[in-house]
Amino acid sequence: xxxxxxxxxxxxxxxxxxxxxxxxxxxxxxxxxxxxxxxxxxxxxxxxxxxxxxxxxxxxxxxxxxxxxxxxxxxxxxxxxxxxxxxxxxxxxxxxxxxxxxxxxxxxxxxxxxxxxxxxxxxxxxxxxxxxxxxxxxxxxxxxxxxxxxxxxxxxxxxxxxxxxxxxxxxxxxxxxxxxxxxxxxxxxxxxxxxxxxxxxxxxxxxxxxxxxxxxxxxxxxxxxxxxxxxxxxxxxxxxxxxxxxxxx
Numbered sequence: 001x002x003x004x005x006x007x008x009x010x011x012x013x014x015x016x017x018x019x020x021x022x023x024x025x026x027x028x029x030x031x032x033x034x035x036x037x038x039x040x041x042x043x044x045x046x047x048x049x050x051x052x053x054x055x056x057x058x059x060x061x062x063x064x065x066x067x068x069x070x071x072x073x074x075x076x077x078x079x080x081x082x083x084x085x086x087x088x089x090x091x092x093x094x095x096x097x098x099x100x101x102x103x104x105x106x107x108x109x110x111x112x113x114x115x116x117x118x119x120x121x122x123x124x125x126x127x128x129x130x131x132x133x134x135x136x137x138x139x140x141x142x143x144x145x146x147x148x149x150x151x152x153x154x155x156x157x158x159x160x161x162x163x164x165x166x167x168x169x170x171x172x173x174x175x176x177x178x179x180x181x182x183x184x185x186x187x188x189x190x191x192x193x194x195x196x197x198x199x200x201x202x203x204x205x206x207x208x209x210x211x212x213x214x215x216x217x218x219x220x221x222x223x224x225x226x227x228x229x230x231x232x233x234x235x236x237x238x239x240x241x242x243x244x245x246x247x248x249x
Contacts, residue, residue: 061165072158
């Protein structure tokens with residue numbers, strides 16, 4: 001009860017602080033997803049005869065870089081073209097979570113010694129069993145073919161960035177010692193919503209971290225608002241370690 005009371009007292013301060021703070025398309029990968037295959041050379045041949053019919057102008061809402069960014073962007077473009085963006089997002093999240101829960105499967109996707117044809121067969125079997133869409137199946141098979149299954153979690157997170165941007169959502173990560181009460185969560189969400197204005201929607205994600213000792217930490221866009229007891233204690237420790245300046249007295 002005391003902890004909940006302290007949390008309620010910190011929310012108004014945080015709200016006040018917040019209110020004071022006033023195309024690249026990955027064509028080769030996209031083609032691979034739109035053309036089912038088990039070999040990149042076959043992808044090129046299949047696509048050569050149909051590119052004019054299937055190619056459409058789709059831009060990613062956020063430019064991502066690096067290998068994982070390329071794969072996430074390619075999946076986004078392919079899913080938009082196939083009109084199955086939400087389904088692809090759900091399926092990729094399901095696959096990622098399932099791989100985390102199964103030690104055996106996690107070891108399989110991270111084992112570089114597994115033969116390529118074995119990786120592809122296992123992934124196709126898993127997708128068939130889960131009744132995944134063709135786009136998701138093709139994507140996971142492509143990762144298996146290129147030895148990139150071990151990066152599926154990172155790719156999934158970047159893909160979520162794209163789907164959230166597509167829906168006009170902005171993620172805010174709230175870290176507390178205990179779950180934020182519903183009333184305080186609603187108040188915080190409204191404050192963040194006022195901050196970003198109309199046209200976008202705040203998506204709140206709560207994290208529990210006893211190490212912050214109390215208070216609240218909010219990661220919102222590129223900003224971090226740290227009002228945790230741990231942070232305040234560290235600031236006090238640094239202050240106490242500094243030599244006293246008696247000349248200023």
